[in-house]
Amino acid sequence: MSIIEVEDVARTFTVRRRAGRFKRERTEVRAVDGLNFRVEQGQMVGYIGPNGAGKSTTVKMLTGILVPSAGRLRVAGADPSKERVRLARRIGVVFGQRTTLWWDLPLRDSYELARRIYRIEDARYRRNLDRCVELLQLGQLLDVPVRQLSLGQRMRGDIAAALLHDPEVLYLDEPTIGLDVVSKNRVREFLAEVNAESGTTVLLTTHDLTDIERLCSRVMVIDHGRVVYDGGLEGLHDTGRSERTLVVDLAAPEPPIEVPGARVVRVDGPRQWLAFPAADSAAPLVAAIAARYPLVDLSVREPAIEDVIARMYGGEGTVEQGIELVQTN
């Protein structure tokens, strides 16, 4: 039995829009429309898609906050909206843009509260808290009020709070949003470790493809409320013929770099942007450039999810947007 089962699930919202001065028009938004997928226990699955694709609606239905308009949902054998309280003990949720912690209280107090709500036995609570404190480096932060924490510290605090009761399934909604590269890496390493050690099933919603690359062997792309791709990240790049961007800082302005396997898409003084197939390694490209040009700095940018999807549909996308993958000096 799969730990998450989604069969022909739909969810519509009725929206009232102003149509003229006094008139209101009712329209239906199909946020999720014939959604089908299964997730096996212990899998870490990326759940990605453009804005408004239906990701949050799916997660809200899986946690029981929203009732589906049609279809069948099962999480750990339970119907989320009908068995919400029972299921709450078996799932953990982290919303990157909102905190579940008590704003004016120290982290420790929020954890203590979670211990009581979930009725976590002492030994288990101690063990889980100690592990989170160690791996997420929360030791210095436990007695600081949440409102005084930086975004990255707060996020680490939120992730710990979601794991204290040993959930079987963890939903992460943009867990690295707004974090610097160091904090992102810390969060990713921690999640990989939790998954490997405890076999926690993870459904990860993100706009950062590096999260997926580091953590998920499987990625589902949702668009207009339906799964439009389900497979590995490399396959997604192949399907979308997507491109990564190598940003190169030279010692001085040069004519566009000519190197096999990549093309210059932008030049600004000594900085040049080279697009290359996302499935290819950047290493031979970097070596070829370094052999012929005085390199000062470089970084590799992942394509934006919107671009990958646009390309899946045959569009071109813009290589300009994107997110930083590595930075070397």
Ligand SMILES: Nc1ncnc2c1ncn2[C@@H]1O[C@H](COP(=O)(O)OP(=O)(O)OP(=O)(O)O)[C@@H](O)[C@H]1O
């Ligand atoms: N409570 C609601 N009432 C009306 N429409 C809604 C409601 N919640 C979501 N929608 C609509 O449903 C669609 C899917 O929204 P959803 O929030 O699930 O998308 P998303 O993929 O999570 O987007 P984002 O990446 O921007 O968070 C959108 O068109 C949205 O406007």
